[in-house]
Amino acid sequence: MKFGVLRFPGSCDEVDAQLAAGRVGEAVLLWHRDRDLQGCDAIIVPGGFSYGDYLRAGAIARFSPMMEEVIAFARDGGLVLGICNGFQVLCEAGLLPGALLQNTNRRFTSRQVRLEVVNSETPFTLACAPGELLSVPAKHGSGRYYAPDDQIDAMEAAGQVVVRYAPGDCFNGSARDIAGVCNQAGNVFGLMPHPEHAVDPLTGSTDGLRIFESMAMAAEGVRG
Amino acid sequence: MADAGLPTVEEAMALGLTRGEYELVCEKLDRPPNQVELAMFSLLWSEHCAYKHSKKLLMTLPTEGEFVVMGPGENAGAVDVGDGLVCAFKVESHNHPSAVEPFQGAATGVGGILRDIFAIGARPIAVLDSLRFGDPGTSERSRFLLDGAVSGIGHYGNSIGVPTVGGEVYFEEPYEQNCLVNAMALGLGEREKLVRSAAAGIGNILVLYGASTGRDGIGGASVLASAELGELSEDKRPTVQVGDPFEESKLLECSLELLEAGLIVALQDLGAAGLTSSASEMASKGEVGIDIDVAKVPLREADMEPFEIMVSESQERMLCVVEPGKLDTVIALTDKWEVHGTAIGTVTDTGQMRIFRGEELVGEMPVVALVDDCPLYDLDPAPPAAPIYPPPTATLDPAADLRQALLALIASPNIASRRPLFEQYDSIVQSRTVRRPEESDAAVLQLPGGRGLAVSIDGNGRKVAADPYRGTIGVVLECASNLACAGAQPLGTTNNLNFGNPEKPHIAWQLTEAVRGLGEACRALEAPIVGGNVSLYNEGASGPIYPTPVIGMVGRLPDVTRAGRLGFAREGDAIALVGRFSPALPASELARLRGEALPDGLPDVDIAAVRATQEAVRDAVREGALSSAHDIAEGGLLVAIAESCLAGDVGATLDLGACEDAWSALFGEAPGGFVVSGDPSAIARLAEHTDVDVIGAVGGDRLHVRAGDGEANATLAELREAHRALARLFP
Numbered sequence: 001m002k003f004g005v006l007r008f009p010g011s012c013d014e015v016d017a018q019l020a021a022g023r024v025g026e027a028v029l030l031w032h033r034d035r036d037l038q039g040c041d042a043i044i045v046p047g048g049f050s051y052g053d054y055l056r057a058g059a060i061a062r063f064s065p066m067m068e069e070v071i072a073f074a075r076d077g078g079l080v081l082g083i084c085n086g087f088q089v090l091c092e093a094g095l096l097p098g099a100l101l102q103n104t105n106r107r108f109t110s111r112q113v114r115l116e117v118v119n120s121e122t123p124f125t126l127a128c129a130p131g132e133l134l135s136v137p138a139k140h141g142s143g144r145y146y147a148p149d150d151q152i153d154a155m156e157a158a159g160q161v162v163v164r165y166a167p168g169d170c171f172n173g174s175a176r177d178i179a180g181v182c183n184q185a186g187n188v189f190g191l192m193p194h195p196e197h198a199v200d201p202l203t204g205s206t207d208g209l210r211i212f213e214s215m216a217m218a219a220e221g222v223r224g
Numbered sequence: 225m226a227d228a229g230l231p232t233v234e235e236a237m238a239l240g241l242t243r244g245e246y247e248l249v250c251e252k253l254d255r256p257p258n259q260v261e262l263a264m265f266s267l268l269w270s271e272h273c274a275y276k277h278s279k280k281l282l283m284t285l286p287t288e289g290e291f292v293v294m295g296p297g298e299n300a301g302a303v304d305v306g307d308g309l310v311c312a313f314k315v316e317s318h319n320h321p322s323a324v325e326p327f328q329g330a331a332t333g334v335g336g337i338l339r340d341i342f343a344i345g346a347r348p349i350a351v352l353d354s355l356r357f358g359d360p361g362t363s364e365r366s367r368f369l370l371d372g373a374v375s376g377i378g379h380y381g382n383s384i385g386v387p388t389v390g391g392e393v394y395f396e397e398p399y400e401q402n403c404l405v406n407a408m409a410l411g412l413g414e415r416e417k418l419v420r421s422a423a424a425g426i427g428n429i430l431v432l433y434g435a436s437t438g439r440d441g442i443g444g445a446s447v448l449a450s451a452e453l454g455e456l457s458e459d460k461r462p463t464v465q466v467g468d469p470f471e472e473s474k475l476l477e478c479s480l481e482l483l484e485a486g487l488i489v490a491l492q493d494l495g496a497a498g499l500t501s502s503a504s505e506m507a508s509k510g511e512v513g514i515d516i517d518v519a520k521v522p523l524r525e526a527d528m529e530p531f532e533i534m535v536s537e538s539q540e541r542m543l544c545v546v547e548p549g550k551l552d553t554v555i556a557l558t559d560k561w562e563v564h565g566t567a568i569g570t571v572t573d574t575g576q577m578r579i580f581r582g583e584e585l586v587g588e589m590p591v592v593a594l595v596d597d598c599p600l601y602d603l604d605p606a607p608p609a610a611p612i613y614p615p616p617t618a619t620l621d622p623a624a625d626l627r628q629a630l631l632a633l634i635a636s637p638n639i640a641s642r643r644p645l646f647e648q649y650d651s652i653v654q655s656r657t658v659r660r661p662e663e664s665d666a667a668v669l670q671l672p673g674g675r676g677l678a679v680s681i682d683g684n685g686r687k688v689a690a691d692p693y694r695g696t697i698g699v700v701l702e703c704a705s706n707l708a709c710a711g712a713q714p715l716g717t718t719n720n721l722n723f724g725n726p727e728k729p730h731i732a733w734q735l736t737e738a739v740r741g742l743g744e745a746c747r748a749l750e751a752p753i754v755g756g757n758v759s760l761y762n763e764g765a766s767g768p769i770y771p772t773p774v775i776g777m778v779g780r781l782p783d784v785t786r787a788g789r790l791g792f793a794r795e796g797d798a799i800a801l802v803g804r805f806s807p808a809l810p811a812s813e814l815a816r817l818r819g820e821a822l823p824d825g826l827p828d829v830d831i832a833a834v835r836a837t838q839e840a841v842r843d844a845v846r847e848g849a850l851s852s853a854h855d856i857a858e859g860g861l862l863v864a865i866a867e868s869c870l871a872g873d874v875g876a877t878l879d880l881g882a883c884e885d886a887w888s889a890l891f892g893e894a895p896g897g898f899v900v901s902g903d904p905s906a907i908a909r910l911a912e913h914t915d916v917d918v919i920g921a922v923g924g925d926r927l928h929v930r931a932g933d934g935e936a937n938a939t940l941a942e943l944r945e946a947h948r949a950l951a952r953l954f955p
Contacts, residue, residue: 009477009562010470012385016655047653049383052470107954108378110650139382139650197652202670202785204652 001025001216004040006070006086008032008061012048013196017083020196023209024216032064041219042079043070045086047139047194057100057142058088067093079123079215080188084140087180087190095188096181097155098147103140104173110139112204113193114166115179119159122182123218124189127210133166134207138179138193145174145181145192152176158184163191231262239266245599252593260579260587263531264594267497268504271760274598277726278758281603281739289752291715297509299343299421299493300411301754303715305780307673310415312346315354315408315681315720315776317759321465322405326372327379330405331467332539334380337409339493339542342476345419345483346411349654350669351381352681353391353407354720354774358400359617360637360953366395367953369403376467377407378648383469384476387657388649389667392681395637396816398613399685401764406720408681408776412671419483421492422509423545426573428489430503430514431551433558433565434475434541437499438524440465442535471540471563478561479542487550487557494541500534502543503569504577508595513574519582520568530579530586545571603732611821612730612768613689618819626886626929626936631946632817633859633891634866639813640949641870648954658787662871665709665855666779668787676784678712680777683722684858685770690811691826692734696741696773698826701834701895703777704749705855708838709898710788711845712779714751719775721758724768734771735760742773748831751777781846788845790854791871797851797901797922799876801861803837804830804915807892813858814891827894834896840914841898849906851922856897862890862929862936864899865920866943869927875940878920878929886934 003021007014007029014029021027021044028038032050037043050061061067067089074080074095082090090096103109115136117128128134147155152175155161163180164170170177172192180191195208236246239262249265250256257265267273275282287295293310294302300314318333334351341348355373358366370393381388386409423430482488490510492502499516507514518533528536546554551567558565572578577594579587620632633639646661658676659668666678682703688695704714719742724731746753762769781787792799809815810823844850852872856864869876883889900910901922910916920929926939 009474010383012383012473012650012653016653019655048385049470049473052383052468054470107375108382108648108650110647110652137652139652141382194652197655200655202658203655 001219002040003027003042003044004030004037005044005046006030006032006066008050008064010049010052011046013083013194014046017044017046017196020199020208021212023199024212030066032066035065035069037069037073042081042215043073045082045089047084047086050085050089058085058092061089062093071095074188077185077187079219081124081215082190083194083196084192087192088142090188090190096183096190097151098145098181100142101144101146102142103144105171108141109171111171113138113169115163115193116166118164119162121159122162122186122189124211124214125162126214126217134210135205136193136195136198136208137204140192143172143192145178147175155181160184162189230256231259236262236266240270241266245269248599252597253589258587260531260534261589263535264500264587264589267500267535268594269598272496273501275758276598277601277603277760278721279600281736284739285743286747286752287754289750292752292754293415294344294418294754296753296755299340301716301718302344302418303754303778305671305677306675308415309671310413310418311677311778312341312344312411312413313408313718313776313778314340314755315406315718315774316757317404317406317720317722319402319404319722319759319762322373323403326369327376328466330373330376331380332465333405333407334377335467335469335472335539336495337407338384338386338472339495341409341411342479343421343491343493345417346413347480348386348409348411349656350410350667350679351386351388351407352679352776353377354681354683355393356399356404356685356772357395358397359395363400366400373405374645374648380467380469382650384473385653387651387653389651389657390661390679390681392683393642393645396686396770397616398767398770401766402762402769404722404769404772406774408718410679410778417483419491421490421506423490423506423512423514423571424510425489425547426512426571427548428571429546429548429551429567430516430569431544431546431554431565432521432541432568433563435468435471435538436522436524437533437536438538439528439532439536440538442532465537465539467539474561474563475540475542478558478563482544482554482557487554488544488546490545492543494543496537498536504591504594506545507577507591513572513576513591514569515572515578515580516569517580517582520566522566530581534579603726603736604729605733605736606729607733608730613822615819615821616816620817626890626934627938629814629891630862630866630936630938631942633813633863634943635946635949636813636817637950639859639863641947644951644954658784659710664787664789665706666712668710668784670784674784676781676787678707678710678779678781680706681774683772683774685772686816686822687811687826688738688773689770690822692737692771693741694826694829696738697745697829697831698895699773699775700742700745700749702855702857703775704751704838707777707779708842709790709845709853709855711781711786711842713842714749714777714779716754717746717751717775717777719753719756719773722762722769722772722774723760724763726760731768738771738773745831749835786846786848788853790868791852792868792874792876792901792922793851793872795874795923798904798907798918799878799899799901799920799922800907801917801919802841802898802900802910802914803896804833805856805894805897807860807888807894809888809892812860812891812893829895837896837914840910841900844910849909850900850902852901854899856899858893860891860893861897861899866927868899869940870943870947874922875924875926876920876922877924880919880931883932886931889931890929
């Protein structure tokens with residue numbers, strides 16, 4: 001199992017993601033200007049402030065050469081995980097529905113949250129039980145998930161709402177407490193909280209590891 | 225050189241030089257300085273750059289020790305943390321810019337201190353901050369400054385991917401006009417790969433990379449940082465720089481890659497006084513000359529004058545020295561990171577700083593005159609004849625009982641939970657943070673090989689105002705106590721001396737006494753000073769700030785999995801008061817709430833006894849013998865216990881037995897006291913090494929204390945509600 005973690009100028013959590021993915025497989029960094037996916041089985045678009053995020057979070061990164069390759073990889077069914085800024089990039093790139101707006105409290109907020117696994121059938125949540133709560137940190141200024149109501153209805157019906165903030169834990173004002181969604185095909189998943197920062201009891205919880213374990217299981221064709 | 229239109233002595237004085245200093249410049253040059261030279265001298269001879277009122281005092285501080293790898297004089301100090309690794313760290317102030325424009329002032333403060341860290345070849349791994357404002361309850365200005373400064377620190381640190389792991393903030397009336405924003409950064413580097421800033425190699429090339437140079441921040445070091453703040457500080461807004469953390473993030477990665485590849489001879493960041501100070505200091509340390517062609521400097525505005533280019537404080541720029549054969553590779557690497565390097569000068573054997581515009585020589589000064597010949601002044605210290613500071617405004621009902629006093633203290637802005645502030649900071653990026661804010665008295669970061677670093681930053685202006693010497697000792701001890709509670713041994717110290725105008729005898733006295741206390745405490749703790757900063761002239765229209773030495777201390781833990789926690793953890797654990805603790809109310813937080821005037825002096829401190837207690841607590845934490853350890857600070861014993869209850873979400877029952885003065889016992893403050901909890905047998909073992917008084921047990925959902933005839937009782941819910949007091953400032 002080989003993970004590729006994108007690195008843009010302004011990425012912050014790329015090494016964290018590499019370390020986390022490295023716990024369940026091999027993990028390499030992929031430079032934004034390159035085009036070689038190096039045979040990776042799954043791609044992680046990490047957190048941070050790609051290109052400074054001065055225009056709109058994720059708005060520039062989607063145009064990078066490496067993102068063009070990632071978009072093609074995703075269209076071919078490859079596993080792509082977007083975390084925080086990576087989620088924003090995937091929405092900007094049209095790989096995921098919806099958009100991330102500024103938090104309703106208008107502040108960057110960093111907090112440990114509980115995530116409820118709504119759909120445990122995706123390649124990213126195979127290792128989780130339905131309804132299971134994962135303790136994972138969230139830290140962002142623009143994490144308010146938005147999509148039109150009828151679109152969210154359809155996404156819920158199709159199982160595209162993958163994780164929600166547990167009651168009381170949604171600080172950013174996301175529609176229906178949505179924390180992470182996948183595309184219709186289920187091979188692209190983005191979420192605002194940071195599973196890569198929940199992989200070691202020394203620095204927090206280990207619940208985030210399940211996301212990476214799920215990806216490894218899915219990539220290796222083992223159904224949990 | 226054309227000498228038409230030479231600046232007058234009046235113009236020199238408007239730039240901050242004294243008449244005598246101007247005359248000395250003329251003497252050193254053997255002629256009057258032209259505009260470029262005067263601009264450069266006025267900055268390098270400013271208080272901010274030359275430390276002309278503090279250098280003699282600073283030379284009395286201990287700077288050497290077993291763990292010191294790099295001491296004062298470099299961009300940052302560094303201590304050995306084992307396995308060939310060093311921790312670089314430094315604290316710096318950005319007070320006046322923040323008082324003028326808090327968001328950018330604080331943001332660029334963080335940016336500046338981070339550049340100091342990677343300028344020596346260490347990767348920044350943590351930021352802490354130390355903040356002072358006026359009363360947020362009554363002062364809208366203070367709320368505005370607080371909000372702006374916290375947002376600015378978060379903006380820069382979060383965006384660049386360096387965790388903000390700790391800090392401290394206090395609110396006192398003397399900071400109303402002149403807030404304090406000090407930022408500390410830590411970096412991790414390989415000992416063998418550290419780089420110094422001394423320019424070397426005649427014929428080597430100076431490469432400037434990073435942001436282009438604009439008119440921002442011109443005269444920041446002299447006009448803003450080295451003078452008192454007037455009523456109309458808005459006029460000074462153009463002297464505040466604007467930060468771009470994205471640019472700095474690229475600058476950081478590029479600099480570390482240049483160093484890793486062994487491509488550069490020396491490295492220096494551009495901070496106060498911009499190119500002037502960076503280039504001159506590189507030349508001075510290398511005992512060489514430097515030629516700079518300002519026509520080669522990439523500009524934001526085409527029509528900048530040579531002096532403006534030389535003194536611009538545009539942020540996110542670095543200067544390095546490169547061998548000619550490596551120039552192309554260096555430029556290519558800077559292009560990869562989009563921080564486009566430009567060759568702007570050369571290292572010479574002239575001993576002169578020569579400034580050219582193309583072929584035209586526009587300034588020529590001996591490096592020694594610029595950097596080393598600024599006159600150093602003796603202070604004229606005298607204790608104040610009358611109290612300097614009015615008593616704080618009383619906010620506590622004089623008839624309040626112990627319970628009401630406890631709840632008022634917990635809700636005091638100086639004690640209430642800092643969660644609404646630190647939740648605006650990313651404290652976990654880089655995956656090293658083992659103890660987040662409010663989990664331990666010190667932030668704890670993991671190092672390779674299972675070891676750990678602990679770091680704390682502290683200050684207590686009110687106590688230092690009451691007694692500059694003993695107050696400063698107390699601050700240093702507090703810092704070391706915080707490390708002890710995390711299980712760490714101090715390795716080194718950094719300091720930022722925030723004081724008023726040193727040309728006034730009573731401020732000079734505060735400064736002299738504080739430095740005496742600082743030196744004595746650091747010597748006794750074997751925690752030498754490896755770097756720091758001085759911020760003087762912190763005065764507003766209503767007078768000077770409290771004298772505020774801010775101390776940052778770094779320590780190490782052999783086993784990071786045993787890092788201490790401050791929260792009570794287990795029902796039935798014994799609670800003990802540890803240390804030879806002699807609490808007193810004068811200058812305490814309770815005295816502030818009561819509106820009591822500052823005392824004239826504080827009780828003596830037995831530093832050796834406090835150190836022995838710290839070592840006993842530290843060893844017990846390292847053995848994993850204790851469930852919790854927390855030092856007693858603002859608010860005294862009962863507040864410390866309430867904090868341990870809140871952090872652990874469990875109550876406590878205490879009985880202090882016969883007690884002459886319950887108020888002093890419960891709320892009095894002094895260095896050297898700790899609250900620990902653990903198995904009774906572990907507490908008994910601790911008693912073999914230091915004074916231990918078992919005073920209660922962990923359990924239940926309330927804090928109940930009996931002290932002599934006095935009694936106080938509060939539920940966890942009541943304590944939690946009071947502790948949330950700062951949340952309403954951040955709706």
